[in-house]
Structures are given as structure tokens and as C-alpha cells.
Amino acid sequence: MFGGTLGIVSQGLEILRKSIDIRNRNILNANNPDYAQEDPVIKTAIPYGISLETIERVKSLHYVQQRNAQLSLVSSLDERIKNNTRVEDLFQEFTQGLGGIEYINTFFTSYQNLMKDPTNEGARANLVQSANSLVGYLKDRKRNLDTISQSIDYSMRQYVDKVNSITKKLAKLNQEILITYAQTYARGQDYKNIFDERDRLLRELSEYINIRVQEDDVGRVKVETSKGFVLVEDKFSWELAYDGANKSILWKSKDGSQADISGEISGGRLKGGLDAIADLQDYQNRLDQLAKKLISELKLPAKTGITEYYWTLNYANPTDPLGISGTITLNGSSSVIINYTSTDTLTDLANAINSAGVGFSAVVVANPDGTYTLQITSSSPSYTITDSNGMVGGRVFEGTGIADIKVAGNISTQLSNLDYSKADEFNQFSRLWWDNSKNIYQGLTNAIAGNLNSYKKQYDIENAVLNSLNAKLQEMQGVSIDKEFMEVFQLQKSYQALAKVVSAIDELIQTTLNMI
Template sequence: MSTFGTYRTAYSGMYTNQAALLATSTNLANVDTTGASKVQVTSADTSTTRSDGNTAVSGVTVASITRSRNIYLDSAYRAANADSTYLSVKSGNIEYIDTLLSEYDTVTTDDDGNTETVSGVETVINDFFSAWETLSTSQSSNEDSNRVAVVTAASDLITLLTAIDGELQQLQADAVTAVEDGVDTLNDLAAQVAELNKQIVQAETGGSEASYLRDQRDALLDEMSSLVNITVTEQSNGSVTVTLGGGTLVKGDKANTLAVDGDGSADDPLKVIWAASGNEADITSGSIAAYLEDADQTGYETIDASDLPYDFNTAATSSITTLRQTLNALITTLAISINSLTTSGVDADGNAGLAFFTAIDASKPLSITNIQVNPELVSDSNKVVTSTSSASNDYSIASAICDLLSDTSLFENAGSSLNIINFYAAITTWLGSAGDTVSGNYATQAALASQLDYQRQAVSAISIDEEMSNMIKYQTAYAASARVVSTIDNMLESLLAVF
């Protein structure tokens, strides 16, 4: 190799190592920047063709300056992240429901000082039937107060169940709001990704990589994956195409918009649609999918006498709806059964018996949102029906109502006949089992997402120790190449001095 060829080789070493040092300083500057990926310089040999037709290595050059990123790990993480956030919402809502029911529980202490937690719903049911039991064994001296006690216990039962139902309705309303907010956020993120696509394509026209812009885009894509099940495909020009269940959310510098349709009621279910076409978006995971499911009121329906015995099942998409329908079935079945008895008897004055429970809005059927103790009984407890006749000490209706507590013909579950207490116990057992299942699945999925994130961070994260080591290595290599250049300069100066 000629003297000037050696000079060129040494200079190429200085140039390449200077580029590597610049990349290292960029990494160090971004070490605390969230989402920043490590930048690496890839070098390649340069060659020249000799006069004899053979090639010879003549130095080194910068082949590329790129981010350290694994697109397959990114894709796997985003899929796992969508599943994890979906399960997080489902688990959180079931946990809230369980906490809600627990707020109404009571703690009892026996003579030995042992404590026991008793379901609040079960307590008020027992109190209600206990009031009827007391009335059925009344003496004339305390019958009036016992009639009042029955009305009060019934009011307490309705108050508790409707309070729980109100909390559950609010939870579903919150789910509707969360879907609307989530869709707004997703549309905003999609628009930002489309804008970054445009900037990246422009910045990389000359062949360089816009690492900073790509990092911003990846952070947005990660955030989108927590909302819905996206698929990301990078194009040859550096832009990405983002799809959602087969529909295109982002392509190049264009973003399609999603919208929310429906109000979440059983008659007008909530759904996310493509704004342009009106077609429903296929959302299967992410927090939006979970909130869509929990907002769904399909399965909540009114019950009449022809539906008895009520068959309890958990087929509803929403666990919130399942519990709402259970409470609805409990109070409605009880009301229908008691009304059929009281309307067949007579009151204390010998008048035809009135329904014990009535609808608040008479134009609508009885339900947990439309039920009250008959106002006439509240104002005049003598109208509480306890007997089939005006005969003294006839408490046959009151006794029949007491028997409803153990009546297994009112409810069914998985082929088994249940009384009212066992019916409520069945739903709480289901709730506990469902909570354990979804909580366990969430823990597993969250661990998987964390592991995948750790793996991709191992590829792209910036390490101060590694960058300082690289800086020393590139500085040393740069200095060595510079020393070669200096040596050649001295040789040439000595040579010229001879002449």
C-alpha cells in the first residue's frame, strides 16, 4: 500500500470512530430519557481495485447509524400488554364489586368472643323473614307493632338491594365513560403516529435514521397497545401501518377515526365503530375491550311469575350485569311470591288483601329499580295481610310467607333447586371464583408482559457503564488512527527536507 493509501486508511479510522463517539455521547445524553433507544454505529470495510484486477481493503467507513431495537419483541410485548390491561380492568372491577358487597357485611360475636362476618344481604333477608315469623306468632297486644316491624324490615331490604344496584349501575356508567375517554385517547395517539410517520419519512429521505422520532413513535404505539389490540407493520419508507382487528387505524400520514355508538343500555348496547363506515371495530383486548364488556347490560331483564323458578346463570358478558340481574331476580321473585299470598287473603279490617310490594312506576313491571313497599301499608299497617279470613289468631298468610325462606322451588342453578339464601350464596361463590380466576390470569399475563419488556429493554436500553466503556474504546481507536496520520506527516516532512 502506498504512503497516501495508508494515510487514507488512517483517516477513515478517525472518521468512523468519531461517528461512533458522537453516537455514544448521544446515548449518554439520553440515558434518563424515557423510551430512548440505544444508537449504534455499524462499520464496514472499504476496498479499492488494484491494477491487477484484485481488490484490497483500503479502510473503514460508517455503514449505518441505527437504533438497537427488536421489532419481534416489540410486537410480542404489545400483544401481551393488551391482554394484561384487559385483565387488569376485569380484575379491578370484580375486586370492586367484592369490596362493595363487603361494605354491607356485619360482624357478630358469640358468647365465647368468636367473631363471624355475615353477609349484609343475607342479614337483611333473615331480618325480614324474622319479622314475619314474629308477626305470625303475635298476640293481640303487640300485633300492631309487629305489623309495623314487617313493613320496616321490607323497606330496609329494598333500601339495601337498591343501594347496591345503584353502585353497580354507577360502575357500568363509569365503564361507558372509560370507553368514550379511551377512544378519544386512541384517536389522538393515532393522529400523532401519523404525523410522526410523515416526519420520519421526510427525515430519512437521505438514508439516515431518525432515531429520536422513531423512539417517540414506539412510545405512542406502546400506549395504544394498552387500549386495544393493534398490529404494527413497518413499511420500506420508514412509516408504520397500524391495524385494529383487520381495519386500518394508521397508514402513512393518515389516521382513521373511531367513534362510540350507543348508550350502554340493553336496548342500545355500547360499541366502538369506524367513523367513516359505521362498521363495528373488532376490539378483543386492551382496556377498551374490558370496559366495553363490563358496560354491556345484555342479560339484565325483568322477571314475572311465568319465569319462576328463576334459573340463575352467569352467561352475561359483564360480571356487573350478572350481579345486577341476580339482585333483581332475588327481590322480584320474593315480591311476586309474597304478593300472590297477600292478595289471596284479607287485612286486619276484613278487606281484600293488597299486594305487599308495588311498582314505583305502575306502567312498568316490578324490578329492583322499580319496587317499593305498598304505600298504603306504610300509612296503615292494618292493611298488612296475615290471614285468609277474619278469624281471630289466623296467621296462615304470615306463616306461608315465613316458609318462603326455605322454599327451594323459587330458584334454580345448574339443575339444583335453591332457597333464597342458597341462591344468594351461589352468586357470591361465583363472584369469588371468578375473581380468583381473573386475578390469577392477570398476574400471569402481567408477568409475561414485564418479562417481554425486560427482554426488549436489554436490547434497546442505554447503559452508562456500556457507553463509558465504548467511549474509551472509540477514543483509543481514534487516537491510534490519529497517531498513524501524525507519523505519516512526520515521514513526509523528513522526506521533503532531504530534497
């Protein structure tokens, strides 16, 4: 009789000791944000004593997934802000109130000063200096933006490596969960503390990429991107890769094929990096647009000394009417005057010059900025060309865009052969060119400042939501130390009471044995 009773009491002591251990574990993890409170469920089974039926883990997968989705959004914004802040730091407009606009204004001021006094040697030298300074500034900004682009590429590779590392750990953890579940099935299933590590990894993964999680009855997880690309299933994990050449994220299938999932990623630092790349590309395009505009528009009045001239006005299409009437005088192997009207086109004018046969040829060319103009080539630098409206000149800048813009190689020759009679006309042209250049550059700086301000405001809003969700989760699954101490106190009292029963049984056994 005593043996059966002692066995029941001993079992009870073991269950109470285990329950106390679980409560102590709760207390020790009270400050762990990924820890979910565990409650031992003790069941009375008359006449067999008590049993540890299971261990409940207080957790809401719905709120956890909602929190992780919000974390992905906040992390995406944080990454975008970080890289846009680096861009803003490049432009002195935001720190010292000076920058590209100063270089543009200085150049056009020197241009207009020269047109007011085209014989002034100092004004000529100043034009060349300011043109070189403007080109230097634009190229410096391009190099700076390229450096940021390379830095983003490096970060994206690091983030992808981190994702791959986490998914491998989750796949391994899925195996551990299954094994420990089987090992503890008959002993209250005390294995769910492994879920804390699992949840920590899921939260960390959400910081890098948006995920969707499914949990089976055992606690293993299937992890996918929000668009359905599997990252973890059972004991297997799938890898991502970053394609720096195409600025894209690739998902690697088990059969060796790859899929571009860049458009499917909607959160995390990978999304923030992709968005920052798009922002950076926009800024680089705007800078390139400015360079192309300078190359396409800026000209100096010239009638001799060079062999390559350009029509001053640019048109969206080569078939657009010129909109003005006038004459072009070609002094080559002989002299010829070509009349043009407002309804004529660049093509008409090119045909007329080519038909003159006096040592000049013309062709309609596409400018770097996408417009069209007329290129007139002289077979001898001693030949002269004069337009009644001042519509012919030499380019101040050459190249195809920001990558190769430079001051024209023949700028010194042009300055030595200025057509003084057309200086006023070109001074008028320069006002429009100046406005166009300033507008493009101000559009660039406005985009940088506007984007950053918008992202910061959105971050503040979404981060407040994240903090609210974290607080809600902590309220639901967090540990109340006061409650846990009370539970431990009650368990210890029960443990002590049972221990006294063991002591009493021991005394009864000894007394009985002594009576024999």
C-alpha cells in the first residue's frame, strides 16, 4: 500500500518541480521580447494523483505576423532614408546653401559678360574657367552617386547572405522541433521554448524581407515571401541571390533555375535597398539630363575658324517647322545665299545647303537630350557661314551625357573667332538656356529633399504603429513577474506539503518495520 502511495507522491513532486522550473524560466525571460510565457497545465487524476497534461505557450501567431509585416515596412523605410540621407549629404545646397546652382549661375554670368564684351580676353578666360568648373562639379556628383550605388550593392549582398543564413537556421530548427516533440510527447510536451528561437529568427528575417508564415500542429513553419516564393519548408531552405548588374533579387529554385522576384518584394531592407536604387537612378538621370541639356543647347556665335557648326534652335522632330524666316550666307568655294521660311524644316534646310555645292554639307542630328538640330560641316576652316538671325554657332560642351561631358576641344578657336555681330542674339538665347539648366538642377535637389522628407514622415507614422503592435504583443505574451512569483510560491507550498507526506510515509514505514 505504501509503495503505491509513495509512487503517486513522488510523481507529484516531480511534476511540481518541473512546474516550478517553468515558472522560473518565465521570470528569467521577462525582458526577452521574443519569449512567450509558458503555463504548465496540471490535471488531477483520481486515484492516480496529478499529471502534467501539457505546457501551454501564450502566443498569438496573428499578432506576431502582423508585427513582423509592420517591421518589414519600417525596416524598408529606414533603409531608404539611410541611403537618401547619404545622397543629400553630397549636395551643398542642404548643408551650406551653396552648390550646383552657384556653378550654373557663375557659368551663365560669365557667358553673358562675354556676349556683352566679346573682345575682352579676361571674359573669354573666365568663360572657359567657369565651364570647366561646372563640368568638374557635375562629374564629382556623378562619382559620388556611383560610390553610393556601389555601397548599396554591397549592402544588398550582405542582406541576401543574412536572409540565406536565417532560412537555413529555420530549416534546421524545424527538424529539432519535430525531434524534441517526439521525445517529450509523453512528458507534457516541454519543448516549446525552442519556439522562442524560431520566433526570434522569423522576426529577424522580417527585418530583411517581407514573409508569410504557416505553422503546423507541431510548431514547424513554412516560410514564403508575401507573393508565394518558398524560403523554408520542412527541413529545406531556398536561397536568394543579388544580381548587381541588373539591380535585382533572384530566387533560386532546386532545379537550378532562377526567378527575378524584385517586383514581388514588398518589405524589409531588401525592398528599401531596391527602392533606394530606384531613387538613385532617378537622381543620376536628372544629373545626366542636365549634362545633356548643356551639350545640346549651349553654343557660341561663330562664322569661321571651325569646321563644325550647329543650328541654334532644337526641335522635338526633324519635320517640325523652323518657325522663323531668314537667310544663310555660305562663303566657300563660291558664295551663295539660302533663303528659309517659317514653314521650312531642318530637313529642308539641310537639303538646300547640300544642294549649294560650295564646300558645306548638312545633316539633321539627334542631340543628347533627345531633340534634333542641324549640323553643318565646312570643308575648310577658312570658309565662313552667317545666319541673319544668329542661328549658327559652335558647341560650348561636347559628349553624350554626364559620363563624358567636357568643354569643347575647339573652345579656344571658337573664342578667337567669335561673330561679334551676333553677340546680342546669343545673349538672348542664353537666358532660356540658363532657365532650362536651373530648372533641371532645382528639380534634382527638390526631388532629393522632397523624397527624404516624405520618407521620414512615413517612417514616423509606421514606426508608431510598430511600437503599438510590440506593446500589444508584450501585453498578450509577456511575463508578469508578480504573477509568476505568486505561482512559484503556491507551487513551492504544494511541493513542501507533498514532501512532508513523503516524510510521514517514511516514518510509518520505519515504525512498521520496527514492529516486525
